[in-house]
Amino acid sequence: MRHRHIKRQTLLDSLQRKSEKCIECGLCRKECKFLQQYGTPKQIADSFDPSSSKDLKMPFECSLCGLCRAVCPVKINPAAMFLEMRREAIAQGVQLFPDYSIILNYEKRGTSKRYSYYALPENCDTVFFPGCTLAGTRHDKVKGIYEHLRKTIPQLGIVLDCCTKPSHDLGRESHLHSMFHEMENFLQRHGVKKILVACPSCYRVFKDYSEDLRVKTVYEHFAETSLPPSSNIPATITIHDPCSTRDEQQIHAAIRQLAESKLLTIDEMKYVGTKTLCCGEGGTVGCVNPDYSANWGIRRKEAAGKSRIITYCAGCANILGFVHPTSHIIDLFFDPQAALAGKTKIAKTPWTYLNRLLLKSYFKKRIDAAVSRERTFCGENTNKVAAFKPVVILFTLIAFIIVALIIAVRMSIAP
Ligand code: SF4
Ligand code: SF4
Ligand code: SF4
Structure with missing residues (x-):
């Protein structure tokens, strides 16, 4: 009966599967503090009550790491259930975002016009997608990787953007889909077929959400070709x-x-x-x-x-x-x-943002782009809000003028 308030069928299906299949062997609980606190996946599925704000916040304490699935003898996936619960919480309008403002602002900057940059040379079918963190912390090495990849892929393009994995993990499904598919459509429209990533989170997003783009890590590419030259130290x-x-x-x-x-x-x-x-x-x-x-x-x-x-x-x-x-x-x-020796220099915030701008300016000069863009799309819902923004400002201004006029008239006729 508790489940009657659930909005999403995918969550209902997931809860039912865990409830029916989990044999409560305890192997996943042995590995995970979160499950030790909240119970076996079957207990959690059976007792989940979406009308309780405590229950809606609970899945945000799961790391979504998937170890529970890896050790489960009956091959069920509790991590997927916790992600569905997060999505349900967002669908129910749970306001968790003050806790996540830093990470969401980080993502927003990554996809913004200022920090994003796409450059596709003539006949480009492969792009390097370094992701936000590597570009900020190690911008010179991103240049080095790009230059080394160009030796085997001369028409290599670059995409400086964010894969929106934070939105994925926070259950913001519609934002993830609108941002990711807009990027995917742009790349496909211009002939891109393959993405080379350096970040495992970006890999996950492209692999799980792209229908046609093939994704591969630069590590696999280097293993098949060669590494940039440097010394070997046993x-x-x-x-x-x-x-x-x-x-x-x-x-x-x-x-x-x-x-x-x-x-x-x-x-x-x-x-x-x-x-x-x-x-x-x-x-x-x-x-x-x-x-x-x-x-x-x-x-x-x-x-x-x-x-x-x-x-x-x-x-x-x-x-x-x-x-x-x-x-x-x-x-x-x-x-x-x-x-x-532990002596690598890694940039920290706010220098990471400066590095990303420097990297963008490097690629603007380095790549003779047949197609390029800075991203202006910021999500369907956000765009609707943005579209209404000027109207809201205009109405606020008119209201302010009317109130000021009323006050002025009253003051002028006051005895
Ligand atoms: S995905 Fe969540 S429940 Fe599973 S092992 Fe990781 S933290 Fe625990
Ligand atoms: S390992 Fe699988 S069967 Fe065992 S308690 Fe965890 S989810 Fe249930
Ligand atoms: S990709 Fe790395 S940083 Fe991100 S969650 Fe997994 S292990 Fe942690």
């Missing part, structure tokens, strides 16, 4: 696979191949590949439950022991870097000595 490291690549075994293999080609010895942790742990940033849980977020990082630190962690997600590198020596594999490609 050392022992361990690898953190970002949870966005959990099922992508070809990416895990490419990363290990590249690390070994740099003469690194890999001391694998217990939880890697399909059983990897979240770094703590998953699902932006840190905004609402910092303890759950920190717990993942502590588990990673304990598993890594004395080895430096190498990862291939700028978000993971950043958050794990607070608890353990960690490097992005891209730092290792360009300056292994600094990376292995």
Whole structure:
């Protein structure tokens, strides 16, 4: 009966599946603080009440990392249910966004006219999509990757934009769809067929939401071709696979191949590949439950022991870097000595925004673009609000003038 208030059929189906199939073996709970707090997926599905604001806020404490699915003996996907619950919360009008204003503003800037830039040379069918974080923290290395890719893909284009993964994770489904499909349509209209990404979150969004664009990581491309030249320094490291690549075994293999080609010895942790742990940033849980977020990082630190962690997600590198020596594999490609000594210079906010503008200006000069644009589309709902903005301002102004006139008339006729 509790479920009668649910608006979305996809959530109803998901709850029913968990309720029927979960055998409550407890394997997922053993791994996850969030489930230890709230119960087995079956208990959560059976008791979920969308008229309770507590229940609508609960799924925002799940990291959406998918470890529960990876360990489940009956192959059900609790993470998908928690994402559906987040979408339901948004559909029910839950106002959670003060907690997420920083991340949503970050996304908004990424897709804005000021920071976005698309440049497609003549006959371009492949673009490099570095994502926001790498472009801000390591803009020189983004240039280096682009230049190295151009040796094997001479007509390579560039897209500086945000994949809108934060909106995805926060359940803002319609915003994600309108932004992503506008970008996808633009690229397809101009002949782009393939996207090369450096960020696992971007990979996830393109893989899950694009119908026709093929997505591949630059790591797989480098494993098939070559790395930018730099020295090799033998050392022992361990690898953190970002949870966005959990099922992508070809990416895990490419990363290990590249690390070994740099003469690194890999001391694998217990939880890697399909059983990897979240770094703590998953699902932006840190905004609402910092303890759950920190717990993942502590588990990673304990598993890594004395080895430096190498990862291939700028978000993971950043958050794990607070608890353990960690490097992005891209730092290792360009300056292994600094990376292995923990001396890589990583830009921090607000310099990251300046770097993104510098990168944009670099590509404006570097690429002889047959097609280029800065993005002005900011989502269907946002556009409707934006369209009404001038009308609202005009009415406010008229109301203000009328009130001022009334006051003036009253004052002039007052005895
Ligand atoms: S997705 Fe991760 S955080 Fe969420 S329930 Fe599963 S294991 Fe726990
Ligand atoms: S691992 Fe699967 S079956 Fe076991 S409690 Fe978790 S969801 Fe249920
Ligand atoms: S930062 Fe990395 S591991 Fe964490 S959620 Fe994003 S992709 Fe997954």
